[in-house]
Structure formats: C-alpha cells, structure tokens
Amino acid sequence: MIALPSPLLITSMAAALLAGFVCSTVGIFVVRMNLSSIGYCMSHAAFAGAAFGIMAAIDPLVGAVIFSLGTALLIGPLGEKAKLESNVIIGFLFSVTIALAFIFLSMIPGQAASGTALRILWGSIFAVTHQMVLLLLLLAAALLAFVILFYKEIVAVLFHRKLAEAAGVNTTVFYFAILFFTAAAVSLSLRLVGGLLVFALIVNPTSTAYQFFYDFKKIVVASPLVGMASCLAGFFLSLLTDFPVGASIVIVSAGGFAASIAVSPKRRRGGSAAS
Amino acid sequence: MSANTSDPAVVLRNIAAVYEGERVPAIYDINFTVKQGELVSIIGPNGAGKTTLLETINGLLAYTAGQGYVFGKDIAVHSRMLRKHIGYVIQNFDIDALAPFLARDVVMSGRVGAIGPLRFPRPSDWHVVRDKMELVGMSSFSSRPAGKLSGGEFQKLLLARALAQEPRLLLLDEPFSHLDISARRQMSELLSRVNRTQEVTMVMVSHDLQSVPAACSRVVVMDRGRIIMQGAREEMISSAAVASIFREGDT
Numbered sequence: 001m002i003a004l005p006s007p008l009l010i011t012s013m014a015a016a017l018l019a020g021f022v023c024s025t026v027g028i029f030v031v032r033m034n035l036s037s038i039g040y041c042m043s044h045a046a047f048a049g050a051a052f053g054i055m056a057a058i059d060p061l062v063g064a065v066i067f068s069l070g071t072a073l074l075i076g077p078l079g080e081k082a083k084l085e086s087n088v089i090i091g092f093l094f095s096v097t098i099a100l101a102f103i104f105l106s107m108i109p110g111q112a113a114s115g116t117a118l119r120i121l122w123g124s125i126f127a128v129t130h131q132m133v134l135l136l137l138l139l140a141a142a143l144l145a146f147v148i149l150f151y152k153e154i155v156a157v158l159f160h161r162k163l164a165e166a167a168g169v170n171t172t173v174f175y176f177a178i179l180f181f182t183a184a185a186v187s188l189s190l191r192l193v194g195g196l197l198v199f200a201l202i203v204n205p206t207s208t209a210y211q212f213f214y215d216f217k218k219i220v221v222a223s224p225l226v227g228m229a230s231c232l233a234g235f236f237l238s239l240l241t242d243f244p245v246g247a248s249i250v251i252v253s254a255g256g257f258a259a260s261i262a263v264s265p266k267r268r269r270g271g272s273a274a275s
Numbered sequence: 276m277s278a279n280t281s282d283p284a285v286v287l288r289n290i291a292a293v294y295e296g297e298r299v300p301a302i303y304d305i306n307f308t309v310k311q312g313e314l315v316s317i318i319g320p321n322g323a324g325k326t327t328l329l330e331t332i333n334g335l336l337a338y339t340a341g342q343g344y345v346f347g348k349d350i351a352v353h354s355r356m357l358r359k360h361i362g363y364v365i366q367n368f369d370i371d372a373l374a375p376f377l378a379r380d381v382v383m384s385g386r387v388g389a390i391g392p393l394r395f396p397r398p399s400d401w402h403v404v405r406d407k408m409e410l411v412g413m414s415s416f417s418s419r420p421a422g423k424l425s426g427g428e429f430q431k432l433l434l435a436r437a438l439a440q441e442p443r444l445l446l447l448d449e450p451f452s453h454l455d456i457s458a459r460r461q462m463s464e465l466l467s468r469v470n471r472t473q474e475v476t477m478v479m480v481s482h483d484l485q486s487v488p489a490a491c492s493r494v495v496v497m498d499r500g501r502i503i504m505q506g507a508r509e510e511m512i513s514s515a516a517v518a519s520i521f522r523e524g525d526t
C-alpha cells in the first residue's frame with residue numbers, strides 16, 4: 001500500500017468520482033443508441049491524441065480532445081446513415097488509432113518517458129492535475145444541465161430516433177451533442193483510467209443500471225451512482241493492492257455488471273434457465 | 276398553425292424520391308391529394324413504395340422531383356415545422372423486452388416536438404397523455420414497461436403516442452400488422468372514430484385490401500413505385516387489375 005500525501009489523495013479521489021459520473025452518464029446514451037463502436041473508436045483516438053501530446057510536448061489532454069473530437073466529426077455522419085460501410089470504416093479507424101497511439105508512444109523522447117507512456121496506457125492517480133479536476137467538474141455540470149433541460153427530447157430520441165424526428169425533434173443536434181459529450185468524457189478520464197480501458201467505464205455502470213430498471217428516470221439516477229461507486233471502490237482497491245487504478249476501476253465495474261446480470265429482476269423469470 | 280382551413284391536407288405533384296446511393300427512384304410520378312378530414316388507404320404489395328410515400332409526406336425523406344404541400348405549406352421548406360402537426364405510426368417497430376421506457380413516457384415522447392425545446396411537460400400535457408391512452412383503451416397500462424406489452428398493445432400505444440401529439444394529419448404504416456382479426460376490427464373502428472370525432476386527417480398504409488377500414492373514403496393502389504389506380508373501396512375490391520397485382524405480389 002502506498003502512503004499518499006493527502007492533497008493528492010483528495011484530488012485524485014475527486015477525479016475518480018467525477019470521471020465515474022461523466023462516463024456513466026454519457027454511457028446512458030451510448031448504450032441505448034448503439035454507439036458503442038463509435039465510442040470505442042473515439043476513446044482510442046483520445047488515447048492516440050494523448051500519446052501524441054506527450055510526444056510533441058503539448059498538454060496530452062489537448063491532444064486527446066482534438067483527436068477524439070476529430071474522430072467524432074469524421075465518423076459521426078457515417079453512424080447517422082446506419083449503412084454497412086460505416087462498420088467497415090469504424091473497424092479501419094479503430095486499428096489506425098491504436099497503431100498511431102503506439103507509434104507516438106514509441107517516439108516519446110528520453111528515458112523517463114516510458115513510465116509516462118505506460119501511465120496513459122493504463123492510467124495513474126499521479127497523472128491527475130487540478131486543471132483536470134476542474135474540467136471534469138465543468139463537464140459534469142454541463143452534462144447535468146443537458147440531461148435536465150432536454151430530458152423529454154432525450155427520452156424521445158432514445159426510444160426511437162426516427163419517431164422523434166417525425167414528431168419535430170431535431171435529432172441530429174442531439175446525436176452530435178452526445179458524440180461531443182462522449183469525446184469530452186473519454187478525453188478527461190483518460191489519464192486516470194487509461195487509454196485502453198476508459199471505454200469500459202462508459203459501458204459497464206450503465207449496463208448494470210439497465211439490468212434493474214424499466215423506468216428511464218431511475219436509470220438516469222442509478223447509472224452515475226453505479227459509475228461513481230465503481231470508481232471509488234476501484235480507487236481504494238488500487239491503493240490497497242497497487243494494481244493500476246484504471247484496471248481496478250474497470251474490474252470493479254465489470255464485476256458489478258456480472259453480478260447484476262446474475263441478480264437482475266429483469267432476467268429472473270423466463271431467463272435461460274427456464275426455457 | 277396559420278394554414279387556411281380550406282387547404283387540402285396533402286398535395287403531391289409529380290413527386291419522385293430517390294434513396295441515397297440508388298439510381299432508380301423508389302417512387303415516381305406521384306400525384307396525390309388528400310382533403311382535410313379524409314381517411315385514405317394506400318395499398319400495394321411489398322416494395323411498392325408505400326412507406327416511402329408516407330415519409331415523403333412528413334419530410335423524413337426529401338423528394339427529388341415535383342412539389343409537395345401539407346396544409347398549403349411547401350414540404351421542402353417547412354418539413355420540421357410541419358412534422359409537429361403530422362403524427363406517424365411506424366411500420367414493424369419491434370421494441371426489445373428490456374427497453375427502459377414506461378408506457379406513459381412513450382406516449383409523452385410523441386408530444387415532445389409540440390411542447391418545444393426548453394419547456395417541461397405541464398400537467399395539461401400529462402392530461403393529454405392520459406386522455407389518449409384512454410382513447411385507445413390502454414389507460415391501465417400507464418406504468419407498464421413498453422417492452423413488456425403484447426404486439427397489439429404496443430401497436431395501440433404507438434397510436435396513442437402519435438395522437439398525443441394532437442396531429443392534424445396522421446400517417447399510419449401498416450397499423451394492423453401485429454394484430455389478430457378481432458384486434459384488427461377494433462383498431463379499424465378506433466381509427467374511424469378518431470378520424471370522425473377528433474377531425475384528424477388520416478393516410479394509412481395496408482398490405483392488403485381486406486384490412487382497409489369500411490370508413491375509408493378512398494383507396495390508392497401502388498405498385499412498383501407508382502400510383503396505378505385510386506377510387507372507392509368497393510370499386511377497388513371488385514377490380515380485376517388490383518386482384519392480379521396482389522396475386523403477383525404474394526407469390
């Protein structure tokens with residue numbers, strides 16, 4: 001167990017809670033709108049961007065935001081069409097972003113860099129800065145406002161996008177807002193959770209919440225709670241065991257999801273055992 | 276909406292629509308008028324272009340030739356505004372059983388465009404939701420998960436959802452497809468009643484002539500992207516040409 005100086009402990013704990021909140025809130029949209037492959041692609045682009053940032057000696061956060069937003073703008077219109085080729089292109093970009101990330105990582109100059117490089121791969125509480133916590137706080141506030149102000153539109157779009165469009169909602173604006181929030185959430189959580197695992201934090205807590213409730217309002221409340229709880233528990237697991245923090249958080253959230261499948265009231269009757 | 280009450284509900288002139296990436300138009304040479312208050316059925320075999328025609332009327336699909344007007348307003352210019360007044364019941368919508376939406380929230384989702392952005396639903400909006408669920412006979416299902424409803428119940432819910440929008444024009448795409456014969460009759464009576472009492476103009480797509488409601492003022496027959504005939508229901512039922520299209524389509 002590492003003896004942490006307490007300001008760092010508090011800063012990184014705040015970052016873990018906020019990352020849990022923003023990731024599992026955007027997860028509500030990503031899971032329901034089947035944006036997983038686009039989101040996955042964006043999180044790897046953010047990873048590549050962060051690696052690029054370290055290599056080019058600019059803020060890795062800036063690199064991550066630029067790369068993942070760029071990817072969102074590039075593949076967002078493809079996802080709109082729901083044609084077969086969009087999957088092909090996403091698969092293509094998926095490998096390109098990972099390859100780029102590793103090339104940038106290998107080009108980071110100096111000896112000490114390998115530690116830095118590994119940190120953005122699997123996350124670190126030492127990478128947390130005050131600026132990052134502040135930005136996470138701003139993002140969390142923006143997301144909260146988005147969900148409250150546009151709740152009825154969100155329900156309509158998530159229920160059925162074409163019917164929402166047919167009822168006069170501009171669903172394209174919502175679609176791109178959701179991609180934007182996803183890009184921001186993965187970029188800001190990346191250094192804590194790590195480039196390879198950040199997307200799991202988007203999907204796991206939400207998927208857990210979806211196992212328990214039929215009422216969308218309850219999911220909107222439960223998903224961020226599960227996300228924050230996973231992050232906090234994973235954070236302390238990492239302190240206790242010296243596991244990388246991102247991996248601990250993802251293991252906890254994945255364990256939560258697996259347990260929720262086992263006990264889900266939605267699956268209890270007429271489940272696979274019964275039929 | 277400021278449209279003149281004497282404007283026809285729908286006017287399509289020489290409309291053609293091509294899907295992106297396609298060369299051949301899915302529908303073409305469409306000339307079609309619906310007067311306010313009418314209940315019109317469109318029939319035709321699979322792939323005839325019925326769904327395409329509906330989505331051209333509500334502007335979800337932009338037409339590539341011709342002119343289209345709904346309540347006197349150009350569809351190409353005003354489609355988003357017009358859609359707030361056009362209800363749509365989509366074809367073959369299968370909801371997953373775990374979907375996290377309660378029936379009443381699904382119905383409310385139809386009103387979202389009508390309420391407008393940055394406004395919260397008011398008690399009066401929930402009143403409309405309750406009203407429409409009652410109208411379709413679904414009021415006891417209000418707190419049920421939408422994914423747990425039977426095909427027929429869900430179809431009625433989608434109708435309540437479209438009605439909650441308080442549309443002046445309602446487009447229905449094969450609203451009978453999940454229903455057994457007695458539920459079809461009920462739905463058909465319900466639609467006729469809504470058409471009469473709520474003054475909603477309706478354009479409804481059916482796969483076959485048998486499910487065209489008796490109250491239908493006109494039947495439009497489509498085949499391979501064109502309108503090939505229109506007339507009174509009885510006339511179409513007894514038409515040999517119509518019968519032959521369906522024989523071809525069904526084999």
Ligand SMILES: Nc1ncnc2c1ncn2[C@@H]1O[C@H](COP(=O)(O)OP(=O)(O)O)[C@@H](O)[C@H]1O
Nearest residue numbers: 294297301319320321322323324325326327328
């Ligand atoms: N999204 C699409 N892209 C390309 N072609 C389409 C699309 N949707 C429908 N079509 C084609 O347009 C024609 C009419 O389809 P549709 O309007 O769905 O017929 P119907 O509703 O009468 O069964 C068909 O030939 C169909 O294959």
Ligand SMILES: [Mg+2]
Nearest residue numbers: 325326327366
């Ligand atoms: Mg169709």
